[in-house]
Amino acid sequence: MSIPEVDVLVIGAGVVGAALIRELSRYQLDLLLVEKEVDVSFGTSKANSGIVHSGIHDQPGTLKAQFSVQGCRLFPELAAQLGFSYKQNGAIVVARSRAELSRLEKLAENGRANGVQDLSSLSQDELRRIEPNLSPELAGGLLAPSGGIVTPFELVFALTENAVANGAKLMVDTEVLWFKQEKDGFLVRTNRQPIRAKVIVNAAGLYAGEVATMIGDHSIRLYARKGEEYLFDRKLKGLVHQTIFPLPSQVTKGILVIPTVEGNIMIGPTAHRVEEYDLSTSLSGWHEIYPEARKLVPTLQAADLITAFSGLRAVGTTGDFMIAPSSVDPRFINVAGIESPGLTAAPAIAEYVVELIKESGLRLQAKRDFNPIRSVVRLRDLDPQAQAELMQKDPAYGQIVCRCEMVSVGEIRDAVRRGATTVDGVKLRTRSGMGRCQGGFCTPKIIRLLSEELG
Template sequence: MSTPSPAGAPRSVDVAVIGGGVVGTAIARRLAGADLSVAIVEARSDVGDGTSKANTAILHTGFDASPGTVESRLVAEGYHLLGDFAAATGIPVERTGALLVAWSEEELAALPGLRDKARRNGYDACAIVSAEEVRAAVPALGPGALGGLTVPGESIICTWSTTIALATDAVARGAEVLLEHRVTAVDATTDGSVLRTTGGDVRARWVVNAAGLHADTIDGLFGHDRFTVTPRRGELLVFDKLARPLAPLIVLPVPSSLGKGVLVSPTVYGNVMLGPTAEDLDDKTATGTSAAGFAFLREKGERIMPALFDEEVTTTYAGLRAAVPGGDYLLERDDEQHYVLVGGIRSTGLTACIAIAEHVAGLLAEGGVDVALRDDLPAPPRIPNIGEAGPRPYADAERIAADPAYGHVVCFCERVTAGEVRDAFDSAIPPRDMDGLRRRTRLMNGRCQGFFCGADAQAALETRGASLLAGADR
């Protein structure tokens, strides 16, 4: 618990973690499990609202990492750690497996090297398969596939639930989540720092910078000039659920001289995703989509899976990945400033997040902080299931019988019930805006995009779910 701050005095904690993304919340959860007071200091109005929310949502084995890097090790470890945490908390995961598909002789020739690289990353399960086997695995592929490499362990996961579950567990362990606290200045001393934020000052003995796209800026506030984060925009198309049978597993491109291709992946919500594009930008807020991006995805997608474009596009989005020169994670401790940099975490950070948190705990231990886990930790929270593989309330007869609010479907496309919306507002970290409500429930994420439910959803947001429940009484 943080020290209660008397009027005017800054909030004071042992560790402030700047950034409430998947990495920051994982770190806060780990450290709050020790005998430390921890605060997540987040600029935006929700956790998981930056790069973490628009990810390709794959739980990676790490088969294609650069062997010997920190990233390679942490992704491989994180794969198991997050898999276990997901099972314990109810984060939707589907063990679909992946298939790299070679469309040219050059790509076909690259497969043995990729299999060997996977082995060097400690992943031995890849196998090279024939064109016929590729077609049998994914009948909807376009013509011309020459062969493939299987990666049976690659899985799909709910990136939104992951951050929510980590943050919820962090709170259960005593951490505080300070939303709308944008760090604008830092007074660093050898005894700790005072973070000047838009939500007031936060004093911390140690500061962990997990600010994602803005990690370079925060690093600069500590007086460093170590790296620059280039936002790399990735546009994605999400296809209607009726397309889901087309993509039984993750179809990955083979890296080639033609550049990185795009993937086709099922999602845990029952859709199919195509993307991403890769476009380096200089604007860290440019999450728009472009005509060129769509044209690119259409051209690629029509080759990989032509039938996809007979289906409707449910939504498009653009995520910004934090690209840094060198490519590896930057995990460094500064003993003078009691400061740890967690930078350069690319999209693999979703998989690696808990391993990164362990690594950061290790860095702090070396810096003299006692990070031993307490023996009275609360059980991991069970978070509401928003995945298609698990039981959803609308289809759960017993649950509806016990509470009719789960029988009142308010978002028809995604089959979200009034009970789930109510639960989101009753949760440890309730949503503050529509996007937050969407990430917790899938409300309005479906094919109608609000045609039927949008007005009800807005009323629900403003009344914290009460408007829907009032209806249930009638």
Template sequence: MYDVAVIGAGVVGAAIARELAVRGADVVLVDAEDDVGNATSKANTAILHTGFDAKPGTLESRLVARGHTLLSAYARRAGIPLEPLGALLVAWDDEQLAALPGLREKAEHNGYRSARVIGASEVRAREPHVGAHALGALEVPDEGIVCPWTPTLAFVTEAKRHGATVLLSTRVRGAEPRADHVELATTAGGVRAREVVNAAGLGSDTVHRMFGHATFTVTPRRGQLIVFDKLARRLINHVILPVPTAMGKGVLVAPTVYGNVMLGPTAENLDDKRATESTEEGLAQLRAKGAHIIPELLGEEVTTIYAGLRAATEHDDYQVSFHPDQHYTCVGGIRSTGLTSGMAIAEHVAAQLGQRHGLDLGEAPAPDGLPEPPRMPPIGQAQSRPYQQPERIAADPSYGQVVCFCERVSRGEIRDALCSDLPPATADGLRRRTRAGMGRCQGFFCGAAVRRLLDDGPDAPLTAEVDQ
């Protein structure tokens, strides 16, 4: 019997599993996908939010602000790519310009006091390539960008090192609360745990119903995103946000921590929780927006296009509820802010499990009392990469053997990922751990070699010539 079963190995479930495992609980993390972070957590805008634009007074507002602090500190210790670039929320017409002071006041209601309104000339001075119609902006200096994948991988790695069990490709079929535990039925057999935490993201309403609750429904909200070539990175210095609307935060242009520039997302409410395809209409919409925001952006090459689904609900806030009698906790309806707030959600859930569910957890240790988190591979463009490190290459020449040329990923890094606590099952999984194959050639030069190492092992020889 486990202490806690966490359903869903996205960034939120991973953060919860880490928090509980570090504090001594015997945790099992269950996910239907073949990798952690393989749904909403892998395809989002990767913004480090301050929560300045949240709805004041909500749980989301509080947890995003707290999560910003926790994730920033954790990222430094674990080597997670994170760049506090600051954001400019740009007004493109008089109506939007008039809305900026109100947004600043809202930020203050959310406890964020560093935002300020700047004029058109300052916008242009700081973002020389921005479109001609920028009338002013709200500067939000603490918004940033973060690697969307490494946090989840770090959390699960750390949880595993504290004894957590990870069950992938395992779908939860049903739940039966008993007097002192819950019986979960899964595609890989029964799982028994004293407490169950539902962090199933797009499936969180389905799991919620397994416990007899129908207080929310997840409507997948698709976001299509276009990633431009690294040669576009010179065009922007900040995250460039639009004035938000009822449908979400709107289309932004932001650098990525890998040195690309991202344009998106769209916001389309759908019924199908698997509809992760991009569409002609979506790309046309983004193209038009992008041409307006950074006209030169459309002159650069597109490296990749993808779409993700946010777990939106009919409510304005996270759907977090505690059901001690059922040994059940729901952490549903977490949208794009979950990447930032995940560690704060975990802290909140752990406290409540201790207080209200009587779960026996150790004291929350002070950050300096924690064991060092795992040191994650430096895949950020602002970090020193192995190919740039003479000492590292001297100690192990495989770090100088570049296999993925566009992203400068070495055989040594691919080997490390394949031999890690959490090895990838697919080429996509390897890409998220190393960047291999995510560059401008999209496999033209390196795809076959990367697949060779994935299929045949990290020491497989790479064929130099066609044998005759």
């Protein structure tokens, strides 16, 4: 059996790997993205808070600061091209007392040093006028209008689908086991088949350190930081409009109140180092988050909570992203320690890594037929006339599976044809099962449709 050969192998189909494979698909290259989970975005990216950061929090001169500001500016065009849900809603960092106002000004200076534009200080009255449901005890705020929100897993699906449409290949449920350096690249052994690659990009998230050691590179040292988040019913839509931050600590940006693109309110995250792979949520996490969130928005009620989740972030020992060719072999590029603001930075990181690939000696020639556009039908987003026309064309779009989120049979089938092989894969692509009943009504129907589509 011949061993498939590719120009670039990207390991890890989180938001960074997805952004990179999509950027590389602009060029005449044989590309392969591998992911050890059963679907893309099923690692850290699935539990991302979905915030597009403005860049005010990051230390000037760092890769975090550079790529956060650059990435934030790329999101409006990306969303227009790829059809994922995105809203430039802005962000407000609040001071809980007059004593904290000086820290807000220092944060503004930090943001301006990073190139963040249109920052403005808000008095107590201005803060209440913009966000009337915030606590009247808050002393003021810093408004960063360039900040935004996005559905993180939808972003990853959009990036990978567009890359595949432009010729890249994707292999899920594929774990890299070891490498062997060769004259013209690498021989890669996976749990499925061997692969030869001229260049490898290690975007393996929590496992990037383990992957790097496979070629003898021990420079990537990471640990997992767990964050729990809590999601409230969509009936709270409009409770806040901007993403609300407290002043940050040395470790974290704090407990936030986040309006999602879909209209829910989310609070969190926690930030605790863990030694084992643990995605459980806890009563202690709730007791840590809920009181802090209510200091920002006092009208939040526990009765409106519908679900909770957690994720693990890969935190490096340098305090910054670790993006560079390996000292062992320049054809092996590490993209590691991509903690917050990693989602925001991902499009800019992708552009940067493309330049590193060029410097490795691989020739990149742009495609004339690259198509940046990807579109997906969302029944709930269409006006009544467009819905009627779609249902007339395909009656499957008139058969509602998920009542909470108004998801049709047509959308479920489309999600499977776009790569979903599990209930979670369908859920994340369509939002079926994400409403108040959390799949109590629609899950059996989704399983049946999956069975019909996949045989």
